[in-house]
Amino acid sequence: xxxxxxxxxxxxxxxxxLFYMQSYTAVGVATICKDAGASKGSFFHFFNxxxxxxxxxxxxxxxxxxxxxxxxxxxxxxxxxxxxDRFISMLYEAQKTYVEETGHLPGCPFGNVAVEQATQDExxxxxxxxxxxxxxQPLRNVVSDAxxxxxxxxxxxxxxxxxxxxxxxxxxxxxKARNDAEIIRKLGPAIKSIAIPVEN
Amino acid sequence: xxxxxxxxxxxxxxxxxLFYMQSYTAVGVATICKDAGASKGSFFHFFNxxxxxxxxxxxxxxxxxxxxxxxxxxxxxxxxxxxxDRFISMLYEAQKTYVEETGHLPGCPFGNVAVEQATQDExxxxxxxxxxxxxxQPLRNVVSDAxxxxxxxxxxxxxxxxxxxxxxxxxxxxxKARNDAEIIRKLGPAIKSIAIPVEN
Numbered sequence: 001x002x003x004x005x006x007x008x009x010x011x012x013x014x015x016x017x018l019f020y021m022q023s024y025t026a027v028g029v030a031t032i033c034k035d036a037g038a039s040k041g042s043f044f045h046f047f048n049x050x051x052x053x054x055x056x057x058x059x060x061x062x063x064x065x066x067x068x069x070x071x072x073x074x075x076x077x078x079x080x081x082x083x084x085d086r087f088i089s090m091l092y093e094a095q096k097t098y099v100e101e102t103g104h105l106p107g108c109p110f111g112n113v114a115v116e117q118a119t120q121d122e123x124x125x126x127x128x129x130x131x132x133x134x135x136x137q138p139l140r141n142v143v144s145d146a147x148x149x150x151x152x153x154x155x156x157x158x159x160x161x162x163x164x165x166x167x168x169x170x171x172x173x174x175x176k177a178r179n180d181a182e183i184i185r186k187l188g189p190a191i192k193s194i195a196i197p198v199e200n
Numbered sequence: 201x202x203x204x205x206x207x208x209x210x211x212x213x214x215x216x217x218l219f220y221m222q223s224y225t226a227v228g229v230a231t232i233c234k235d236a237g238a239s240k241g242s243f244f245h246f247f248n249x250x251x252x253x254x255x256x257x258x259x260x261x262x263x264x265x266x267x268x269x270x271x272x273x274x275x276x277x278x279x280x281x282x283x284x285d286r287f288i289s290m291l292y293e294a295q296k297t298y299v300e301e302t303g304h305l306p307g308c309p310f311g312n313v314a315v316e317q318a319t320q321d322e323x324x325x326x327x328x329x330x331x332x333x334x335x336x337q338p339l340r341n342v343v344s345d346a347x348x349x350x351x352x353x354x355x356x357x358x359x360x361x362x363x364x365x366x367x368x369x370x371x372x373x374x375x376k377a378r379n380d381a382e383i384i385r386k387l388g389p390a391i392k393s394i395a396i397p398v399e400n
Contacts, residue, residue, distance in 0.1 A: 026225050116223050119302075129377055132377055159387060166367060167366065171370070176314060176318045187396060
């Protein structure tokens with residue numbers, strides 16, 4: 001039983017790293033099995049399909065980021081605008097470390113799969129929507145709290161949180177396109193200036 | 201000779217549409233040839249590799265967008281902030297039309313390939329950087345002109361243009377993840393509030 005859990009977790013971790021540093025389509029089940037030291041039989045004992053594995057990988061990323069980056073920044077008890085600064089700072093450090101260790105800036109694990117799969121796989125697209133909601137919700141709290149504190153004018157909370165999430169995705173995309181983490185450090189703080197007024 | 205040009209252009213247009221609505225990795229040379237009604241021999245007469253074709257596809261997108269969307273909005277002679285509004289409005293209409301016609305929102309042809317290929321193919325990543333520069337330059341002019349007109353405070357022109365470009369990519373990414381063009385219409389206008397101050 002312990003071995004079963006280890007094998008499943010090993011396949012998950014291997015796939016997560018391969019999908020993240022390459023892409024979902026570029027990495028096949030054969031490669032995942034080879035790198036994880038697992039047989040195909042073992043793979044299909046744990047996962048019905050590569051899509052099934054992708055959903056598990058996205059859930060795992062969501063849980064890990066929720067318990068680390070998100071918990072320590074946008075979902076923390078810091079003053080609201082400091083939560084945003086801390087998020088940008090942690091994101092920058094994490095992406096910079098990837099560049100130092102691998103030569104490449106991988107960007108957002110949800111944004112990556114969204115861009116690659118949203119027009120092709122509706123099950124994966126819906127899962128990403130759910131994962132992104134896990135970032136949008138703490139951002140809504142940031143915006144609400146900032147309005148209460150007088151740190152932001154009264155705005156459309158949901159739309160402003162979505163705009164901030166878009167900006168977070170966008171600076172990672174540009175940083176990935178230029179393979180330069182400095183983009184995140186330099187552009188990131190402007191997230192605090194993004195505001196969508198309440199529609200009349 | 202005319203037929204040669206037609207065949208090459210047909211392969212290019214077919215690949216552009218397939219890469220854009222699916223992904224670069226998902227679409228192989230065999231599929232492109234089949235859909236274009238061209239032989240593999242003909243394909244490799246015009247293109248050395250799939251990567252070579254990808255570069256040609258990106259150049260074509262860049263030329264087409266430069267002569268249409270970009271020319272009519274951010275590179276137009278409208279007042280600077282109106283250029284941004286017009287860009288967002290045209291982008292929204294274009295992406296909404298894709299959703300109506302295909303059921304899917306494809307997003308940015310450069311952002312898509314950047315996210316998918318930047319960690320894997322340095323030649324393609326560098327080409328995307330060049331294509332994105334074709335968007336960043338007119339945005340710099342928008343920011344410079346807006347500062348001159350007094351429509352924006354004095355900011356870091358290059359960084360602010362990059363931040364606007366990031367936001368354009370980010371709202372398309374979120375719209376693609378949610379398969380909802382309304383995201384672009386609703387969040388887009390906040391591009392005008394993005395400003396990166398000059399560093400001391």
